[in-house]
Amino acid sequence: MPASFEFIEELVCDDRFCKYVLNPDGETVDYWNEFRKNNPDREEEIREARQLVLLLGNENDAEDRDTLNKTEQIWQKIQSDIDRNNDTNPKKGSRNELLFFSLKVAAVFLVMFLISFLVVDIQPGVDEQQIGKTENYFQRVTKYGQKASFYLPDGSYVNLNAGSSLYYYVCNECNTRELILEGEAFFDVKRDTEKPFIVKTNNLSATVLGTSFNIKAYPEEDKTEVALVTGKVSVVGEKATPAVLTPNEMATYQHGGLNTTISGFDIEEITGWKDKILVFEDVSFEELTATLSRWYGVEFIISDSARNIQRFKTRKDYKGKYNNKSLETVLEAIGFSYDFDYEIKDKKVWIR
């Protein structure tokens, strides 16, 4: 770095100096610390150069709400393009077929767009004021037999289990990051102490700053579970006093109850689903079939004679672990334990 009256310009122009100010790594910091130690008379100029870089680097519209909204909208389009490319090879289609296909896609989008308004409007347990403007809301929905994982705009990572929906919104000026969950999801939350990350379900809300946790809130179940893996989370059930969890603790809120029960949990049992491991630990036959129908996207049809058998009604001790196994394999094992025969036909499981 030659000494000159234009030293500030030299610095502001220098790649390594910009990196030092904007996006430093160990090597850059070492270099400039050494430089400053050897050139104490340059401190004033270094300070001014640094401020210039910060001033020019600070201003951009990338975090504006409009830009973030657009980012989200374009992502939905990219995903549908990718899904379409996976299904069909566009090069094979004639122009007409492509046009027809585009129209179909457009129609599907229109329907989805209209439905999204309906869904947000009728979303139970959440009032309009709480969630702010609906127009900035986005949703991710998984069908039975389908899971999804994706990043949220704030950099948090979500695994969404089968038969679940997650609503979130893009709002840079808001003081919180709020989401609405129906079903089950595992969150790896990007730390931002200024903006708490709040997951609302029908019956409770969980607030965190930066952590990873699992939340299970299927509407057909009579309880909601929040299991904390790392960090800290506070849980408020609709009628219960708030509870704060520390790692490896799980809160179970029985809907309508006044208490939240805190217990330990088995990490694989609770979060195994995101790694395709299906774990049952002391579950009833009812819970078993509910989980299986979500996981594999099937419907269970249980004959009356089977339904009346005592062991189906009273047993609550089924244990099992299946690592990425087919429905047949799982049913063989469960059928052996409960002593039943089954038949799979058209996404339906008949139990006799």
Added chain:
Amino acid sequence: MMNSSYSGKDDLSIWRDFISGNQSALSFIYFKYAKYLLSYGYKICRDKELVEDKVQDLFVQLWARHDRLGETDSIKFYLFRSLRRKLAESVKVDKLRYAVGLEVIDQFSGPFENQLIEIETRSERKKLVEQLLAHLNDNQRDILHLKYTVGLSNHEIADILCMEHQSVKNAVFRSITKIRKFLEKHQISLSTLTKIG
């Protein structure tokens, strides 16, 4: 296996994950850079919809070709260069000019003249930067954006803008001299400016 997050990983390993077909790497790359690509695109091209279409194309094609892509240790550079090329294919190159809103310049020819002003808020600072940029030409603004807002190196900028490396450096040099003169003339102190959150 608990943490599927890419934050904190370097570009090279995220990119490798991506070219091996990991869709969450694509999603991470998208959400990290798309907003910067859009805000840059809007600045250099007046047709907003075109910018949005090109960003969409860029990522769809990136995914379609992921198994044929080479390695890169600067995803950012790769994306900005691709976007600029895509835009240049659709409009005449000389139409890609880094614009500053005209109303901003008109609005602020007054207050900054010959008086010591206090810049205390974010929006005031934003207006000041716009005013500073208004004193530069399109090319200088373009370079400063890529250099400080995006964080690219002089060599990368030269490649993207099809310029000589030395010309990029000269342009930065001249811009900074102009900006410093402006600040000095209006007695604007940088130390208070950069403290605003």
